[in-house]
Amino acid sequence: MEKNILNTNVITQIGIMVKDIEKTSQVFANFFGVETPEAFWTDELDKARTEYKGSSTKARARLAFFNMGSLQLELIQPDENPSTWREFLDEKGEGVHHIAFEVKGLTEKIKIMESKNMPLVQKGEFDGGRYAYMDTNNDLKVILELLEID
Template identity: 25%
Template structure:
């Protein structure tokens, strides 16, 4: 099986003020920014707090080599909100593109990685956030778009 964390897709930064942060990046010439396209219904959607997940706001920017995602977690309890409260603004996770979401999740579990959140759609797309904070310093995500 290919390495799980080989094809970096995005860097997700948790911020307090989405509009202010986007404006700052734009002042540096980084953009354009777009709303994260939440697409499709999940067959499986296992997150710590669905209401908090639904309320999160994201802005994204595609650079030549990677996407930047800015996340405003809102006020409801979530891992992202706890990260912001405990550590302040910063990189919450790295997202890696994989060919097979299910196989990647199984591979991560076989490596002993705990799962923070996961979602799978009918077409096989989706995500899995592994709890790698203690040893990697951040969450590592696998995703198939």
């Protein structure tokens, strides 16, 4: 058996693409009997340094997070700029976009995954860390997000 590429098997987040984050957040909050989280916009390009398919993009998304014990549900409503978020919503509609794992050594993990024909689709930064979406659809049937937290 091959060594665990990510050095973890703990899923930390499930990302769900939505068309209306306010409405969907309220439905989730009602279902789970919790408060509705406030949705917020991701940072602009100068801070987020977002790249999609190797090119800089102004893509942003509204996010809302539900902390559900050891797992976080992330609702994502993309803007119209090119991104994995926009592509997913346009091509597949609403639904599960990714599962995320917290990793150490993000750059190294990206290189390892790319060597296994799992290319980087999008990457960016946020306060306290950075992320990378890897196209693992052919093998794993879902996008993997790698999160590196400072």
